[in-house]
Amino acid sequence: MSSAAPAPAPEEQPPRPVRFGIMGCASIARKLARAMLLAAPAAALAAVGSRSEAKARLFAADNGLPAAARLHGSYEALLDDPAVDAVYLPLPTSLHVQWATAAAARGKHVLLEKPTALCASDLDAILAACEASGVQFMDSTMWMHHPRTAKMRELLPADVGDVRVINSLFSFRANEDFLQNDIRVKPDLDALGVLGDAGWYCIRAILWAVDYELPKNVIALPEPVKNQAGVLIACGATLYWADGKMATFHCSFLANLTMDLTVVGTDGTLHVTDFIIPYEEKSGPFSVASRSNFAELHTGWVPQPSKHVVTTDLPQEALMVKEFCRLVQGIRDAGAKPEGKWPAITRKTQVVMDAVKASIDKGFESVDVVS
Amino acid sequence: MSSAAPAPAPEEQPPRPVRFGIMGCASIARKLARAMLLAAPAAALAAVGSRSEAKARLFAADNGLPAAARLHGSYEALLDDPAVDAVYLPLPTSLHVQWATAAAARGKHVLLEKPTALCASDLDAILAACEASGVQFMDSTMWMHHPRTAKMRELLPADVGDVRVINSLFSFRANEDFLQNDIRVKPDLDALGVLGDAGWYCIRAILWAVDYELPKNVIALPEPVKNQAGVLIACGATLYWADGKMATFHCSFLANLTMDLTVVGTDGTLHVTDFIIPYEEKSGPFSVASRSNFAELHTGWVPQPSKHVVTTDLPQEALMVKEFCRLVQGIRDAGAKPEGKWPAITRKTQVVMDAVKASIDKGFESVDVVS
Incomplete structure (x- = not known):
């Protein structure tokens, strides 16, 4: 591209792609590489960085990366690549502070795999670095970007009402x-x-179900399962809000694949049983029972729950990449500010997770959630 | 029927109906009256006893009782009726010990509304009275008798495997x-x-999901809701077993109708969202995800959960009445012993409920479950 050519007016052509560098060849990076290819032309998969160039090359070959993609033999080299606008960072969590802050310091926008950090203070270092550089931060929680999620969110106030009880289960059998x-x-x-x-x-x-209102306190469930190294393998907690709402969750590496979110409100009940990864890539089902009553003599329900299916042409991870690109393009090309919503909900998630961990470490005491 | 006629051999005619007396005209008694009519010829609705004969007459007229049904103006009179084999007792729980023991002492079989007693020691008095008289005891937990329940029970060992986590929610908005x-x-x-x-x-x-293995301890969830008189309006608990299984439940009069049972095992996950009263009277749906894996790149589930629907000609409460009649006929007509399974599971339910109540009363301490 010649820099001498006159710059076209912005409205005359689509925005230039956001050039991604993938930082680390984790298994999940394969899914994101595909998502970036699907999110073209908003996204371009420009580079891969790994601890060795051979690993980067293998990743590129295995995942259909464009021939022009640059292969870097170190994370530093990736961050030094001037033709990378944004990094997707799926490294182990213990490396997030170091590399996400380094990426932000080099002016790279940061799409960060979850969990974003080992604790909120580590996350704060990352968010501060992003803010200082004016780059976009987003965590890679894909289901947030499925159109089903937006549809459910839209129905919650009218059809479920004032949320009273939430239950979420996520397990898979490792x-x-x-x-x-x-x-x-x-x-x-x-x-x-x-x-x-x-x-x-x-x-x-x-x-998400409570529109990001933080609980006032959490209490971890006793008897979490840990491995020999002391790492949690199965655990859960209950969360309490000032207005009497409560939530329970349980997560496990030891039980069959389950992805439940149940939200019970004064006026209705939302059920979704594949909220993280839909059963099928292009559709997402859920059901809502709203203003349910018993039939005469309690012989049935009136009305019965309504079933919904929300379809999508692109998988949720590609929609996530597209949304991230839209924000980055606004910053890069039009002087927009980073969207504060994404780091804000990341931080709330991290703060609650910290409180659950603290409750486990303190013998299942109640721990206040401090924003 | 002339008593001088030669008695036919038992195999030549169906067993005589079990003659029910309904003791109290509670709203739920209307559903049971219908169930007894549907359960003919195994059941006959022979009598109603209320605190006044006028109430009994009104109940009989409103619920299509046979013209021959006797109307008693007191519970004592109902128990003195020699043409009553069994009573269905939907009185307030505080009256259960008095009237269930009185019924048993008069030789009446007892179908008792839940909760069966205010505490296990009260229940024990009832069960002892039934045992002393050799009458059948059963609690009126209708869903136990839906063929869906048997079908799910049959699938659990192979399709769900070793149970790890159970969640149950039952709320309705009063x-x-x-x-x-x-x-x-x-x-x-x-x-x-x-x-x-x-x-x-x-x-x-x-x-039921754990085949009636008692948990070792329970911990009530903090912040139950009570009314001004101190009666629980919303509450929950977690239950723990020696082998690491755990369960959570929440019940409420303040949230939309929800009847969830989710059982997650090592090999599969059972979902049923109308387990107490099916959405429709003649069919019961549920789903089982068994040995669920992620599709390549985690873009879906393989296999997807299988959906089941179990149909029934008779509603579950009529099937309950029929099963109760079968047992009573065996005792009355063939010298069988009362079936011990039903009082045994009643008692386990009561013992766990007592422990949850004790945990609430003790400030959400862990309470051991003592059988």
């Missing part, structure tokens, strides 16, 4: 290899274990 | 009249409030 070797069971890599992994989604879903 | 006047909010009538009413079903469902 195999022996995972339980021995995955980063999510290693104290030096992902010290939050299942709480940071599966629990993150439950906490986010609960906060 | 109107102002209920919250002011229903017996279930009155300390002198149903002192267990929502725990005895809705909570009973949650506890029974949880025990």
Whole structure:
């Protein structure tokens, strides 16, 4: 591209793609690489950085990266690449502060895998670095971007009413290899274990259901399961709000795949049983029972719950990438400010997770949630 | 029928109906009256006893009782009626010990509305009276008798595996009249409030899911809601088993109608969202996700959950009456012993409910479950 060419008026052509660098070749990065390809032309997969160039090359070959994608043999080299606008960072959680702050300091927008940090103060360092550089921050919680999520959100006030009780379950049955070797069971890599992994989604879903009003306190459920290294493998908690709302969640690496979110309000009940990863990529089902009464003599329900299916052409992770690109393009090309909503809900999720962890560590005491 | 006629051999004719007396004209008695009519010829609705004959007459007229049904103006008169084999007893819980023991002492079989008693020692008095008289005892937990329940029970071992986590929710949104006047909010009538009413079903469902293995301890959830008289209106608890299984339930008079039972095992997940009263009288849906895995790149589930619908010609409460009649006929006509399964599961339900109540009363301490 010649820099001498006259710049066209912004409205005459689509915005230039956001050029992503993937930082680390984790398994989840394969899904995001595909999402970036699907999110073209908003996104371009420009580079991959790994601890060795050979690993980066293997990743590029395995995941259909464009021939022009640059392969970096270190994370530093990726961050030094001037043709990278934004990084997707799926490194182990213990490395997030170091590399997310480094990325922000180099002016790269940050799409950060969850859990975003080991604790809120670490996250605050990341968010401060992003703010200082004026780059967009977003955590990679894909289901937030499914159109089903927006549809459910739209129905909640009228059809469910004042939320009273929420339950969320996220479990999957990890195999022996995972339980021995995955980063999510290693104290030096992902010290939050299942709480940071599966629990993150439950906490986010609960906060989502109450429009991100923080609970006043949390109490972890006794008898969490830990592995020999002391990392959480199964755990749960109850959350309490000032107005009497309450939520319960349970997350586990030891039970069958389950992704439940149930929201019970004064006027209705929302059920979704695949909220994190829909059963099928292009549609998301849920049901709402609203103003349910018993039939005469309690022989049935009137009305019965209504079933909904929300379809999507692009998978939720590609929609996430597109939304991230839209924000980055606004900043990069039009002088917009970073969207504060995304770091704000990340921080609330992290703060609640911290409180749950503290309650576990304190013998299941009640722990106040401090924003 | 002339007593001088030669008695036909038992196999030549169907067993004589079990002649029911309904003891008290509670609203739920209307549903049971219909069930007894539907359960003919196994059941016959022979008599109604109320505190006044006028109330009994009104009940008989409103509920299509046979013209031959006898109307008694007191509970004593009903129990003195020699043409009554069995009583259905929907009186307020505080009256259960007195009248269920009196019924048993008169040789009447006892179908007792839930909660069966205010505490296990009261229940023990009832069960002892039934045992002493050799009469059948059964609590009136209708969903136990839906063929869906048997079908789910059959699938659990192979399709769900080793149960790890159970969640049950039962709420309905009571109107102002209920919250002011229903017996279930009155300390002198149903002192267990929502725990005895809705909570009973949650506890029974949880025990059912684990084949009635008692938990070792329970911890009530903090911040239950009580009315001005101190009766529970919304509450919950977590239950813990020696092998690491856990269950959570929440019950409420303040939230939309919800009847969830979710059982997550090592191999599968059972979802039923209308377990107490099916959406439709003649069919019961549920779903089972068994050995669920992620699709490649975690873009879906393989296999997806399977949906089941179990149909029934008779509503579950009529099937309950029929089963009760079968047992009574065996005792009355063939010298069988009372079936011990039903009082045994009643007692387990009551014992867990007592522990939850004790935990609430002790400030949400862990309370051991003592059988």
